[in-house]
Structures are given as C-alpha cells and as structure tokens.
Amino acid sequence: MGAIWQRRALAGFMLGVAAFTLPASADGLAEVEIDTLVTSALQEFDTPGMSVAIVEDGKVTFLKGYGSRDLEAKKPVTPKTLFRLASTTKAFTAAALAILVDEGKIGWNDKVTDHLPTFRMKDPWVTDAFTVRDLLTHHSGLWNGAGDMLLWPEPSSFTAAEIVASLATFEPLTSFRSSYAYNNVLYIAAGELVAAVSGVPYADFVERRILKPLGIACYWGPVPAKALKDAAVGYDMVDGKLMPHVRNGIDRNPTASVAAGGGVCNAEGMAKWMVAQLDGTHAPFSEKQRDEMWASQALLPLSKRMQEIDGTAFRAYGLGWRLADVNGVKTVSHTGTLGGWQAYVMLVPSKNLGIALFNNGSHEYARQSVMQGLLKSWLAPDEKRDWVAWYAAEEAKEEAEAKAKQWPEPEVLPLTRPLAIYAGSYVDDVMGDVTVTLQDEQLEIAFARMPALKGTLTPIRDGLFRTVWTDPTAAGRIYVAFPSDAGGQVVALTLDNAAGAPNQADDYASRYFRRRSD
Structure with missing residues (x-):
C-alpha cells in the first residue's frame, strides 16, 4: 500500500470526475454503490483510474470512468479512454483462429506445421503432435512464462518470427x-x-x-495519432510514489507481442x-466456435481461496478464456497484467451478463476487489462483504508470508x-549480445536486443553480481554469474532470478551467454 499523501491526492481528483453513465441494472449494484466500490479500490490500491463496462x-x-488517466495533465478517465488490454487480448487471437475454422481453412486439431511449416519445439515428436488447439491451452510442457524474456521489458527488438523460433531451443520442464x-x-x-x-x-x-x-474503435496495430488524445498513462509504484510506466505506454509503435497481449x-x-460474445449469433465467428472457445481444454489449479470465497469446484482453460464456477454458476473470464496496466473481462453466459474493468495501475487487487464486488451482486446478492477491505487484509497477510x-x-564476500576480468562481450543463441563494461571501477551491463535491460552490477563475491x-521498472532482482575455466579465465555469463534458490525454472536461468573472443 502506498503513501497516505498519494492516496489523498488520488481521492481529491476522483471526487471531481465527471463521466458518461447509463442506468445500472436493478439486479446488480446501484450506481452510487459502484461509485463507492471503485473509488475505494483505487485509493486503497494506489491506482489512478479505472473504466467500467x-x-x-x-x-x-x-x-463509466473513474479517476485520472493522466495524473500530470489531470485528465479524467472516460468510457472512451484507451487502455492496454494485456492478456485479455488472447480471446481475440482465439477468435481470429475461430473465424478461419468457420471458413474451413484450418481445424482446431490440425497440426501446426501443416499451416506454419517453420514451427518447431525442442522435441521433434512434440513438434509433429502440436495442434492449433495446443497453441492456446498452456500445456506445452514448458515452464511458466517461457520466452517472456524476449517480449518484456519493452521495448524489444525481437520480431514475432524470432520469438516463435526460440521455442525450438527451450528444454521442456514436463511432458x-x-x-x-x-x-x-x-x-x-x-x-x-x-x-x-x-x-x-495478424x-x-x-x-x-x-x-x-x-464497430469497435480499438487498435491492434499502430494507434493513430488522433486517437492518442484519449490514451491513458500507465503507472507503477516506485519507492512509495506513483510513477509513469513510460516503456509500456500507448503509442504508435506496434509490439511483436500483440497476439499475446x-x-x-x-x-x-x-x-x-x-x-x-454473449449473443453468439451476430459475432464474426459462429456460435459453435464460440462454444468451443468456452469449452474446457486444460485443467487449472484450484486455490483454497477460490473454494472459500466463491465455492469454486472446477477451473479450466478454454481457448483464450478461463472457465470456473462461482457460487454454482459458470463464468468465462480472463485477466490482463502488464506493468502499468490491469484488465479483467468477465462473462456469465447463463445470466447474459458481461463486466469489463480496465485500470492504469499495477496493483491486481484494484481490479480483483471491484470485480468481486460487482459479480457477487448478481451471483450472491445476500452476501454482504467489503471486498476492498477483504483484499487489503489479504495483501497484508501475503506480504508477511512472502517476507518469511x-x-x-x-x-557478500x-x-x-x-x-576488469568480467568486462567483455557475451552472446546467447536466443537473447543475442550482452556487453559488460568497466567505468570508474563500476561494472555496467547492457542487453543489445532489450534496450531497457541496462544497469550496473553490484558485487556479491568473486564471479557473482546483482543487477x-x-x-x-525494467525487471526484478537478477543475479549475474561469470563461470571460469580451470585456468581462471571467465568463459561465460549466466543469469538467475534468485541465486541459489531451489527448483528455479525461468527464462533467465535457461540462457548461457558465451564470451566472445577478443
């Protein structure tokens, strides 16, 4: 949770926001109740603004829009304010494939290589067995987030083709x-x-x-200059203050990660x-394919929290959507998370209900508490709970547990x-070149293909440094190690998110940067 002065500043702005609204349904919360819920969440979880549909x-x-889309310019959020969708984009990618299925150009169970011959996984058998459906269901056998190092932190100079080609280098973690x-x-x-x-x-x-x-005025390619006037600014909490997350801003530059987020x-x-989506008869894809996207494809972990607060008995991934029962009712949803941006889209087919939230902060509990409050007003109207306070208490417990x-x-030795022995050029087959230089007795590191990954190296002991x-906001704590040969010559550079921690499976730990010959 952020500083008190920061919350007061946000509160002062939100109270004066004007927004276009339509009457709220009698089956959910009244408008004044939604106003209270959203403004409370924004203040509690250090989030400048939110848009609700x-x-x-x-x-x-x-x-309706709440709060500020740009704190410096003091511009309010409105229903027209543009946000980055992050992973709520994935449902659109699934829909694009569904259109091609409807047209008979592909099938969900077609081999990927039948349509994308260059596609490769590390294991030739997996490559041959990989289907179009498998592209969307997150059960590839790789570790969580494999390949994200080529996408974020933005900007990334890797092309979509290069990013996809990297799959052939990743050792699987499971079958x-x-x-x-x-x-x-x-x-x-x-x-x-x-x-x-x-x-x-695409x-x-x-x-x-x-x-x-x-008739959706949204953008998957470059955002037109005239539309940027409605763009929000994403924010991150840095040293107790909300700071613009400039790298992840909305601009005219398309990203190679567009199909993912x-x-x-x-x-x-x-x-x-x-x-x-809910109508099913006037969408660009058929109702049959809509139902296929909403069907269970891979089981998801079910947390104790979900069972306790929602009575959830099943949870699965569909095609670009997550599926779960909440208070005995099937829901179809997805979240989106990116530095400076949070999104949440929730569909309840049996009630023909849809809720979408977008905010320009980095605290997931802003969206969680608002969505929970709204959703429960339909699915469990007799359940009265202050969800903002509940998530604030959960945050405090989680912080204590994480610290322990x-x-x-x-x-440090x-x-x-x-x-000087560590200075030099290093290269990895996937991430490309990394340069380590010595300036005024300080080692500096820079990744050629990821411009935001640059900084200094703080010594821990011989051969081990912390970035x-x-x-x-570029990345979390990463340790840089410099293995040496038997003669003491530095031969490589390796990365680790948590030096010495057991069972680490992550992108950085999978890379090996060979030292280039002088």
Whole structure:
C-alpha cells in the first residue's frame, strides 16, 4: 500500500470526475454503490483510474470512468479512454483462429506445421503432435512464462518470427500436455499462423475481421495519432510514489507481442465485444466456435481461496478464456497484467451478463476487489462483504508470508579478483549480445536486443553480481554469474532470478551467454 499523501491526492481528483453513465441494472449494484466500490479500490490500491463496462441481455447498462488517466495533465478517465488490454487480448487471437475454422481453412486439431511449416519445439515428436488447439491451452510442457524474456521489458527488438523460433531451443520442464504452464509465445505463434493462412498480417486481420464489423474503435496495430488524445498513462509504484510506466505506454509503435497481449481498447469497445460474445449469433465467428472457445481444454489449479470465497469446484482453460464456477454458476473470464496496466473481462453466459474493468495501475487487487464486488451482486446478492477491505487484509497477510519465505540474499564476500576480468562481450543463441563494461571501477551491463535491460552490477563475491537497473521498472532482482575455466579465465555469463534458490525454472536461468573472443 502506498503513501497516505498519494492516496489523498488520488481521492481529491476522483471526487471531481465527471463521466458518461447509463442506468445500472436493478439486479446488480446501484450506481452510487459502484461509485463507492471503485473509488475505494483505487485509493486503497494506489491506482489512478479505472473504466467500467457492464452489459446485460445484449444492452450496455453501465459505462463509466473513474479517476485520472493522466495524473500530470489531470485528465479524467472516460468510457472512451484507451487502455492496454494485456492478456485479455488472447480471446481475440482465439477468435481470429475461430473465424478461419468457420471458413474451413484450418481445424482446431490440425497440426501446426501443416499451416506454419517453420514451427518447431525442442522435441521433434512434440513438434509433429502440436495442434492449433495446443497453441492456446498452456500445456506445452514448458515452464511458466517461457520466452517472456524476449517480449518484456519493452521495448524489444525481437520480431514475432524470432520469438516463435526460440521455442525450438527451450528444454521442456514436463511432458507434453501433462500440466498447465502459462505461455505467451505460443499465442504469438498463433498470430503468425493467422497471418500465414489468411495472407493478412495478424493485427490487420483482427482489425478488419473482428473490430470493424463490430464497430469497435480499438487498435491492434499502430494507434493513430488522433486517437492518442484519449490514451491513458500507465503507472507503477516506485519507492512509495506513483510513477509513469513510460516503456509500456500507448503509442504508435506496434509490439511483436500483440497476439499475446498487445491490444489497445476502451470500455465502449469492450462492451460491444462482450455483447457479441454473449449473443453468439451476430459475432464474426459462429456460435459453435464460440462454444468451443468456452469449452474446457486444460485443467487449472484450484486455490483454497477460490473454494472459500466463491465455492469454486472446477477451473479450466478454454481457448483464450478461463472457465470456473462461482457460487454454482459458470463464468468465462480472463485477466490482463502488464506493468502499468490491469484488465479483467468477465462473462456469465447463463445470466447474459458481461463486466469489463480496465485500470492504469499495477496493483491486481484494484481490479480483483471491484470485480468481486460487482459479480457477487448478481451471483450472491445476500452476501454482504467489503471486498476492498477483504483484499487489503489479504495483501497484508501475503506480504508477511512472502517476507518469511523470502530466499535469503547470498552472503557478500570481499573480492579477490579485479573487476576488469568480467568486462567483455557475451552472446546467447536466443537473447543475442550482452556487453559488460568497466567505468570508474563500476561494472555496467547492457542487453543489445532489450534496450531497457541496462544497469550496473553490484558485487556479491568473486564471479557473482546483482543487477541494479537504470529503470527500476525494467525487471526484478537478477543475479549475474561469470563461470571460469580451470585456468581462471571467465568463459561465460549466466543469469538467475534468485541465486541459489531451489527448483528455479525461468527464462533467465535457461540462457548461457558465451564470451566472445577478443
């Protein structure tokens, strides 16, 4: 939780916000109750602004913005304010494939290599068995987030083709289709498949075949200059203060990660998207394919919290959507998380209800508490609980537990070798070049293909250093090790998110940067 002065500043702004609204449904919360819920969540969880859309029975029943889309310019959030969708983009990628299935150009169970011949996994058998459906279901056998190092922190200079090609280098963590592990790169592969089959770039396909027919003024490619006037600024908490997350800002530059999480949209547009999903007869894809996207494909872990607060008995991943029962009712949803941005789209088919939330902060409990409060007003109206207070209490418990479980920092020992021996150029087959330089007795590191990954190296002991990034929002704590040969010559550079911690499976630990010859 942030500083008191920061919350007071946010509160003062939110109280004066004017927004366009439509009457709220009598089955949910009254508008004044929604106002109280949202403003309370924004203040508690250090979030500048939020946009809310609710649709019922094919109609928009609530559409409103809260707080600030730009703290410096003091601009309010409105239903037209553009936010980054992050992983709520994935449902659009699934929909693009569904359109091609409807047209008979692909099948969900077709081999990926039938349509994208360059697709490769490390294991040839897995490559041959990998289907279009598998691209969307997160059970590839890789570790959670495999390949994310090529996408974030933005900006990344890797192309979509290069990112997809990296899959061939990743050693699997589990057997194919045996367990769930979230993956963004496979959605980028899905976008490449859409382009290969349709002959149209993925972003253009989504805009022409999904957004335009539905009248949605949102963007998968470059955002037009005239639309940027409605763009929000994303924020992160840095050293107790809300700071603009400039790297992840909305601009005219498309990202290679667009099929996984690069869509830009607003509450007005997402309301139309939810109506089309729930209606099923006026969408760009058939009702049959809509139902296929909403069908269970891979089981998801079920937490004790979900069982206790929602009575959840099942949880699964569909095609671009998560599925679960809440208070005995099936829900179809997805969240989106990116530095400076949070999104949440929730569909309740049996009630013909859709709720979408977008905010320009980095605290997930802002969206969680608001969605929980709204959803429960339909599914458990007699259950009265202050969800903002509940999530604030959960946050306090989680922080205490995390501190108790935190893997200790490596012991700092005096250096016996000169810093100059580590300076040089290193190269990895996937991440490319990394340069380590010595400036005024300080080692500096820079990744050539990921411009935001640059900073200094703080010594821990001979051969082991901790990164201090120039941009503190670029990445978390990463340790850099310099293995030496028998003669003491530094031969490589390796990375680790938590030096010495057991059972680490992550992108950085999978890379090996060989030292280039001088």
